[in-house]
Amino acid sequence: MNVPIATPPLTVRPLSPVMGAEAIGVDLSRPLDEATFQAIHRAFLDASVLVLRDQRLTPEQHVAFSKRFGPLSIHVKDEFLYPGIPEILILSNRKHPDGRPMGFEDAGRYWHTDMSYVEEPPLGSLLHAVEIPPVGGDTIFCNMYLAYDALPDAMKARIASLRGVHSFVASFEGKTKAGASRGTLTDEQKKKLTDAVHPMVRTHPETGRKALYVNPGFTYKVEGMGEAEGLALLEELFAHSTQDRFLYRHVWQPHDLVFWDNRCAMHHATTYEPRYIRHMQRTTVKGDRPV
Numbered sequence: 654m655n656v657p658i659a660t661p662p663l664t665v666r667p668l669s670p671v672m673g674a675e676a677i678g679v680d681l682s683r684p685l686d687e688a689t690f691q692a693i694h695r696a697f698l699d700a701s702v703l704v705l706r707d708q709r710l711t712p713e714q715h716v717a718f719s720k721r722f723g724p725l726s727i728h729v730k731d732e733f734l735y736p737g738i739p740e741i742l743i744l745s746n747r748k749h750p751d752g753r754p755m756g757f758e759d760a761g762r763y764w765h766t767d768m769s770y771v772e773e774p775p776l777g778s779l780l781h782a783v784e785i786p787p788v789g790g791d792t793i794f795c796n797m798y799l800a801y802d803a804l805p806d807a808m809k810a811r812i813a814s815l816r817g818v819h820s821f822v823a824s825f826e827g828k829t830k831a832g833a834s835r836g837t838l839t840d841e842q843k844k845k846l847t848d849a850v851h852p853m854v855r856t857h858p859e860t861g862r863k864a865l866y867v868n869p870g871f872t873y874k875v876e877g878m879g880e881a882e883g884l885a886l887l888e889e890l891f892a893h894s895t896q897d898r899f900l901y902r903h904v905w906q907p908h909d910l911v912f913w914d915n916r917c918a919m920h921h922a923t924t925y926e927p928r929y930i931r932h933m934q935r936t937t938v939k940g941d942r943p944v
């Protein structure tokens with residue numbers, strides 16, 4: 654008979670007035686009872702960014718916890734997947750002994766939601782800080798519920814039925830606003846990637862709240878709109894949504910596991926001195942088609 658291991662009561666502490674909360678009193682390397690899992694899930698939905706501190710997780714434990722939220726997706730950049738555990742994507746400046754990069758080195762240094770360029774973008778991502786620099790390499794999050802709520806009524810009406818076009822290939826080729834260096838894609842990888850078209854305002858499937866759903870990383874045009882007009886509208890929405898009043902800056906601690914909600918939050922990695930190692934491992938939970 655399986656005897657459930659008692660989990661201490663979970664305490665949730667807000668990290669900022671904008672978004673983000675810290676869940677204290679949980680050790681994900683041990684079996685997790687259903688009540689504690691539900692409390693974690695609730696805290697995640699409420700905060701959009703949930704931080705679980707000091708989680709000494711093996712890749713297998715990271716994957717097992719992530720799967721409680723749904724099936725996981727496997728990233729197209731297959732050279733950066735954890736050996737033998739393809740559900741884990743490595744974001745790192747560490748090199749293999751032969752000099753090849755072990756992971757995405759400068760991943761996400763632009764505003765984006767993960768993989769909005771697919772038909773059913775991920776629900777969320779769980780990023781585990783295996784090794785972090787003493788300073789720098791923070792992640793900034795943006796609350797897209799608040800960004801939507803704060804739009805003038807005329808803008809809400811203008812974008813209510815518009816759809817944005819999202820592309821990973823365009824972002825690699827510098828066609829999106831961010832244009833950061835992201836390495837190269839092989840023809841095989843490009844073949845797997847097509848544009849995705851999503852409503853610019855989406856309703857969160859679990860909270861029922863409306864959120865703005867365009868991002869500078871991958872949204873590069875507006876369906877049915879001329880290029881200049883579409884870009885001008887997108888630029889206006891990007892500038893609006895990235896105001897300080899909608900942001901929470903996460904300063905990582907070693908072994909943080911941070912779970913963010915891609916459906917209502919953007920994020921942006923920041924730089925750090927390359928003499929330090931920043932080694933992170935990510936799982937990505939599949940999500941629904943935005944509506």
Ligand SMILES: [Fe+2]
Nearest residue numbers: 761766767920
């Ligand atoms: Fe990201």
